[in-house]
Amino acid sequence: MADDGQESEVFEITDFTTASDWERFIARLEEVMHDWKLPTLKRNPPVKKGEYTIGSWKEKSANVRYANFTFTITEYKLKQEYNEKDLTLDDEESEDILPEAVEDLMMMENDFPPRAHCLCRWFGLRHFLVLSPAAHSDAVISESRIRILQSSVSIAISNTSCQIPVFVQVQQKWRRMYVGQCEGPGMRTSFDMVHLKKIPHQFNHLAGLLGVFKSKISTPVSSPPPVSVAVRFTYILQDWTNYSWPQLPPDFDAPSGSEVGNSGFGKLPFGAVEDPVSELHLATTWPSLSEDMIVDNDVYSDLDPIQAPQWSVRIRMMEKPQCLLGEYLGDFGKLCKRSESVEQLLGRSFYQDDSDTADISQALQRLTEPVPMHIPTLSSVVTRARTRMHHKKQMEEEPIPGDILNEILQFLFPDAGLIACIRRWSCCIFLLPLTLLQSGAPCLGSCLLHQKLQMLNCCIARKIARENTSMSQSSSAVSLGTNIQPSLSSNSFLPASLSQASFGGSDRGSLASSPSNKDEDEDDDEFFECDEDPEEGENEKVGEEELAAAGNSQDVEMEDVEEKDKIERTEKEEKEKPEKTSDDSSPDEIAFRDTVVYQPEGRLRQCGDLTLICNDDELLYIPITQDPAPMTEDQLEEHATVLAELGTSEEGAELRARMQSACLLSDMEAFKAANPGCMLEDFVRWYSPRDYIEDDDSCNTPHPDMNEEDRDRMKKGKLSSRMMIPGNMWQEVWSQAKPVPARRQKRLFDDTKEAEKVLHYLASLKPAEVALHLMPMLIHAAIIRIQHIEIEGLPSLTSLMTQITQRASKLTRMGSTDIKKYEEVIKQIELAEVVIARAQSLRAKFSQQVLEDDDKQTELEKFVSSLLEQPEVSVLGAGRGPAGTILHRLFAAAQRSANMLPSEEELLADDDVVDHASQSSSVSVKDFPRPAGKEFILRTRVQRPTSYSRALPQRLFCVLMNNDFRLAGAFSEDTTFF
Amino acid sequence: MMNEDEVLTTLKILIIGESGVGKSSLLLRFTDDTFDPEQPATIGVDFKVKTLSVEGNTTKLAIWDTAGQERFRTLTPSYYRGAQGVILVYDVSNRKSFQKLDMWLNELETFSTKSDIVKMLVGNKIDMDKREVDRQEGLKFARKHAMLFIEASAKTKEGVQVAFEELVEKVIQTPGLWENDSRGGMSLNDRGNQSVSQGCGGYCSLL
Numbered sequence A: 001m002a003d004d005g006q007e008s009e010v011f012e013i014t015d016f017t018t019a020s021d022w023e024r025f026i027a028r029l030e031e032v033m034h035d036w037k038l039p040t041l042k043r044n045p046p047v048k049k050g051e052y053t054i055g056s057w058k059e060k061s062a063n064v065r066y067a068n069f070t071f072t073i074t075e076y077k078l079k080q081e082y083n084e085k086d087l088t089l090d091d092e093e094s095e096d097i098l099p100e101a102v103e104d105l106m107m108m109e110n111d112f113p114p115r116a117h118c119l120c121r122w123f124g125l126r127h128f129l130v131l132s133p134a135a136h137s138d139a140v141i142s143e144s145r146i147r148i149l150q151s152s153v154s155i156a157i158s159n160t161s162c163q164i165p166v167f168v169q170v171q172q173k174w175r176r177m178y179v180g181q182c183e184g185p186g187m188r189t190s191f192d193m194v195h196l197k198k199i200p201h202q203f204n205h206l207a208g209l210l211g212v213f214k215s216k217i218s219t220p221v222s223s224p225p226p227v228s229v230a231v232r233f234t235y236i237l238q239d240w241t242n243y244s245w246p247q248l249p250p251d252f253d254a255p256s257g258s259e260v261g262n263s264g265f266g267k268l269p270f271g272a273v274e275d276p277v278s279e280l281h282l283a284t285t286w287p288s289l290s291e292d293m294i295v296d297n298d299v300y301s302d303l304d305p306i307q308a309p310q311w312s313v314r315i316r317m318m319e320k321p322q323c324l325l326g327e328y329l330g331d332f333g334k335l336c337k338r339s340e341s342v343e344q345l346l347g348r349s350f351y352q353d354d355s356d357t358a359d360i361s362q363a364l365q366r367l368t369e370p371v372p373m374h375i376p377t378l379s380s381v382v383t384r385a386r387t388r389m390h391h392k393k394q395m396e397e398e399p400i401p402g403d404i405l406n407e408i409l410q411f412l413f414p415d416a417g418l419i420a421c422i423r424r425w426s427c428c429i430f431l432l433p434l435t436l437l438q439s440g441a442p443c444l445g446s447c448l449l450h451q452k453l454q455m456l457n458c459c460i461a462r463k464i465a466r467e468n469t470s471m472s473q474s475s476s477a478v479s480l481g482t483n484i485q486p487s488l489s490s491n492s493f494l495p496a497s498l499s500q501a502s503f504g505g506s507d508r509g510s511l512a513s514s515p516s517n518k519d520e521d522e523d524d525d526e527f528f529e530c531d532e533d534p535e536e537g538e539n540e541k542v543g544e545e546e547l548a549a550a551g552n553s554q555d556v557e558m559e560d561v562e563e564k565d566k567i568e569r570t571e572k573e574e575k576e577k578p579e580k581t582s583d584d585s586s587p588d589e590i591a592f593r594d595t596v597v598y599q600p601e602g603r604l605r606q607c608g609d610l611t612l613i614c615n616d617d618e619l620l621y622i623p624i625t626q627d628p629a630p631m632t633e634d635q636l637e638e639h640a641t642v643l644a645e646l647g648t649s650e651e652g653a654e655l656r657a658r659m660q661s662a663c664l665l666s667d668m669e670a671f672k673a674a675n676p677g678c679m680l681e682d683f684v685r686w687y688s689p690r691d692y693i694e695d696d697d698s699c700n701t702p703h704p705d706m707n708e709e710d711r712d713r714m715k716k717g718k719l720s721s722r723m724m725i726p727g728n729m730w731q732e733v734w735s736q737a738k739p740v741p742a743r744r745q746k747r748l749f750d751d752t753k754e755a756e757k758v759l760h761y762l763a764s765l766k767p768a769e770v771a772l773h774l775m776p777m778l779i780h781a782a783i784i785r786i787q788h789i790e791i792e793g794l795p796s797l798t799s800l801m802t803q804i805t806q807r808a809s810k811l812t813r814m815g816s817t818d819i820k821k822y823e824e825v826i827k828q829i830e831l832a833e834v835v836i837a838r839a840q841s842l843r844a845k846f847s848q849q850v851l852e853d854d855d856k857q858t859e860l861e862k863f864v865s866s867l868l869e870q871p872e873v874s875v876l877g878a879g880r881g882p883a884g885t886i887l888h889r890l891f892a893a894a895q896r897s898a899n900m901l902p903s904e905e906e907l908l909a910d911d912d913v914v915d916h917a918s919q920s921s922s923v924s925v926k927d928f929p930r931p932a933g934k935e936f937i938l939r940t941r942v943q944r945p946t947s948y949s950r951a952l953p954q955r956l957f958c959v960l961m962n963n964d965f966r967l968a969g970a971f972s973e974d975t976t977f978f
Numbered sequence B: 001m002m003n004e005d006e007v008l009t010t011l012k013i014l015i016i017g018e019s020g021v022g023k024s025s026l027l028l029r030f031t032d033d034t035f036d037p038e039q040p041a042t043i044g045v046d047f048k049v050k051t052l053s054v055e056g057n058t059t060k061l062a063i064w065d066t067a068g069q070e071r072f073r074t075l076t077p078s079y080y081r082g083a084q085g086v087i088l089v090y091d092v093s094n095r096k097s098f099q100k101l102d103m104w105l106n107e108l109e110t111f112s113t114k115s116d117i118v119k120m121l122v123g124n125k126i127d128m129d130k131r132e133v134d135r136q137e138g139l140k141f142a143r144k145h146a147m148l149f150i151e152a153s154a155k156t157k158e159g160v161q162v163a164f165e166e167l168v169e170k171v172i173q174t175p176g177l178w179e180n181d182s183r184g185g186m187s188l189n190d191r192g193n194q195s196v197s198q199g200c201g202g203y204c205s206l207l
Helices: A002-012 A021-035 A091-095 A100-104 A118-123 A143-160 A206-217 A324-335 A342-346 A355-367 A377-391 A402-412 A420-436 A448-475 A495-501 A537-541 A544-555 A561-575 A633-645 A650-659 A661-674 A680-687 A708-715 A729-736 A751-763 A767-788 A795-813 A819-846 A854-869 A882-898 A904-912 A916-922 B023-032 B070-074 B076-080 B095-099 B101-111 B135-144 B160-173 B192-198
Strands: A057-066 A069-078 A127-133 A166-170 A177-184 A187-196 A228-237 A277-290 A310-317 A603-611 A619-623 A692-694 A717-719 A873-875 A933-943 A951-961 A964-974 B007-017 B045-054 B057-066 B085-091 B118-124 B148-151
Touching: A021 A057, A021 A143, A069 A118, A100 A127, A100 A177, A100 A187, A100 A951, A118 A127, A118 A951, A118 A964, A143 A166, A143 A177, A187 A951, A206 A228, A206 A933, A206 A951, A206 A964, A228 A882, A277 A819, A277 A882, A310 A819, A310 A854, A310 A882, A324 A767, A324 A819, A448 A633, A448 A751, A448 A767, A603 A680, A619 A661, A619 A680, A633 A650, A633 B045, A633 B076, A650 A661, A650 A729, A650 B045, A661 A680, A661 A729, A661 B070, A680 A692, A680 A717, A680 A729, A767 A795, A767 A819, A795 A819, A795 A854, A819 A854, A819 A882, A854 A873, A854 A882, A873 A882, B007 B023, B007 B076, B007 B101, B007 B160, B023 B045, B023 B057, B023 B085, B023 B118, B023 B160, B045 B160, B057 B076, B057 B160, B070 B076, B076 B101, B085 B095, B085 B101, B085 B160, B095 B101, B095 B135, B101 B118, B118 B135, B118 B160, B135 B148, B148 B160
Parallel strands: A127 A166, B007 B057, B007 B085, B085 B118, B118 B148
Antiparallel strands: A057 A069, A069 A127, A166 A177, A177 A187, A187 A964, A228 A277, A228 A933, A277 A310, A310 A873, A603 A619, A692 A717, A933 A951, A951 A964, B045 B057
């Protein structure tokens, strides 16, 4: 029993240990075919017209080893989309049905596909396998090896009954030589190929090729059906003669030098410098002829391209035409990666003040006074630019004239090759801050650099406003404030006024703070000077003398707000209100109720019709307040970080509130100054109305038609409970606040210091950083540049531009400093530029002739647009349509110029002299050159190998080119009746 | 507590709205689960941090609570920068605070740096007897402006936690809003025009 069992086990073992490499190779091939489910594949409906090009192709690969030689087997398959109901096949008759591939040989819907695998193109196949050496350099060359491979394939497909044709790539890969086979029930088709470098002259025409085809078939049938023929001739146009690239030639005389397409500083260069369209291929096709309908032999041909029923055109574009904008942006991007500092680039000596710039450097010191070291270039250049501007007398708003600018640039960048972008940067820094920038606080929507410059402007404006106020106060007290805008920042800076508003001016000696000073130093004794409000009625009462005194008092160096305040008050008391009780008060803060002991100051306007809570006769005024300190985004971020770093503990929160209470204090002080005798409740009613709770809930808002009583009742109220929490910040700050009008308060914003910070920031930027900061503008400008080019009908460009814009806006909004991300956008902009250049070039070529007919014109435009979007475009009306006419003319012109004949225009011009008819008859040049390529597809269905075999598809594809001759044949034979 | 490595990302959340609508109270309820009827009025901005787990993703929230007073509004926009989510609060017992929402949205539009910032509308103080803004109105407003909407009460806790969770979840689900690298966009050879010039690789066009 035991023995039997053992023995039977032994017999069940299949021994593959002795299998040869060849057997294993075949086994592996079969395995792959099974894996890919090829033997059981369902049949697909016939391929629709054009589907080979439009549809997508699926590729699948696997490696197969033969001994130690690796092959790759690849499946190519057209992905067909169809409904199940399209499938109409009778499974019962499967005996007789030819494999799909064999039927495909005869399909005429997809001859000459514009884009397809060569095997698809040659044999019209939609699904096939290719076995080729895996390594690119390997090749199967020897005849015996080719045979072995073919046999292996043969065995594999008959073992698996796979009906998909399998090709073996032989010879060097570049030759694209394939042998293949396909087996179906009772038939087989073999695919074979001839490839030569030269066209044998007997096969240079249809007649010769038909001869080959017929002899290869060698059907025993006495009168076979006629062979059907599809022909395509392709003509190449390379010489565009006078319809060439429309880009203007470089203007070498232009001051900007040899930069083609550079139209000055205001505009980015744009466009391709070479024609992005290199070749036009015109394919003239006779899709379906019968061999006995047409003559094409070595002496005569019926195949005149103009008569061809189908024309189609494809365009060869330059791989990467040289484009100005793309190049410019690319260079700029590279610049962002450089790591040199200004010093390294320009040398240390640049910082040394040489003799002829001595006066300038003094000016520099006035500007950025306390910086002890040598100011690095950029700010010094700014200074220089400014001083030069002053030398050139006040130029109001005019930008720096070109010659000065050039001078500066040459001075700045003696190394002329130092990339145009720096010029642009310098251009910005010279022009913008001085004249062009929008005034007001830095706009956070703009880039950091712009914000910095705006900040600078803002500082200048505030400084001017401050000094103007004090000047007008001291000089003409009566006209006080009348000609000054209430909004300080609305004064845009004029160069002319810079001299009187020089930064860190000598008029304030104590000002010399160095930029390293910490913010908000306690000992900073600048006061916020706010213009008096012209509407302010109270001021009129104030005597001239008093104002003058006030003005003078401001010129005195004050150590302390309080001190100053005291003096003012004392003056007032002495001069104006001697009857009032002295208010040299120790403000006992909580109980602080400034009984009207001082003149109200710094009123902006009435606060509705509110009156003081403890004095119904006194109206409640909104004070003039200090503008909040403008900040650039990096400062804001820093500020936020500082606040966040305080942590989330209670102490942290309190500290945070304290840090931010400066503004509240300032507002409270201004409020107290404007509303003598006010209380915190009054303040809250203006500042945070929801924290003042009216006693009577029924009426929250005063109505004009309310009677006195109601109003009185309304006034009664109290602070919200959160404002009454003992010791809360609001009360605390209120108790500390003294009545000081905004203009005499300590400034919340130290314009001098801030300006210095900006200058220092700018000065310490490396060129690469400057470039990076300019990137957003450059991208923006580039996008605008592209959008200004009016070009329509390019859907791909539109979608590309949308993408670019979205991406760029996201990128710049984040304030990204990652050059890689910018480079991605730049690449897309380059692409857009190329697309535009192509479109422009093509349009120029196809719109030479203004057509009277609008329909034709639109047809032509459509044609050009589709040339850009599609690989191959058929020409409506072939040689007789509008596009066809132009194509014909283009070819004819090229022919004439190639043969050194006068052009059409010249002929016409000569009309008077010579008889036109005789002239043209003497010209025996054809309008079209010799076709660059001829393709023929010969097809028939005939019995092979014997007359009683089935009639099966036979096909021969022929390509005839200058140095490439290829015949690709598929010949089927009956394997049942042979 | 939470291991730093497990934190998916840090999100910046902003709370805005009229003064006294209970922004700070909402935040305090969320972060400390407490309610202080005498929450002092915020000066400038305040800041709190909390780690939150939503659907297995642990995120660290940096929440900026802003003062609602008009004068402070000149200072606060800076904190809008880089925020991925915003909670816009009104007081259901105060119609005025609801009417001002448009203004706040405007402000947000102007100052936020992310165009796809997730917005949530919260109607606070639903514990109050005297309601002036109907739930439907809030709902309508939120729909009109593509916001999340919830009514809540910092006092009774209702809706607070879920509001923050919902907001964070939405932010996490919004592609490109919080990831460091927002790739995507097109490849250069995206359209037909490139293929023309390139020939066709494996697929050749003869001639």
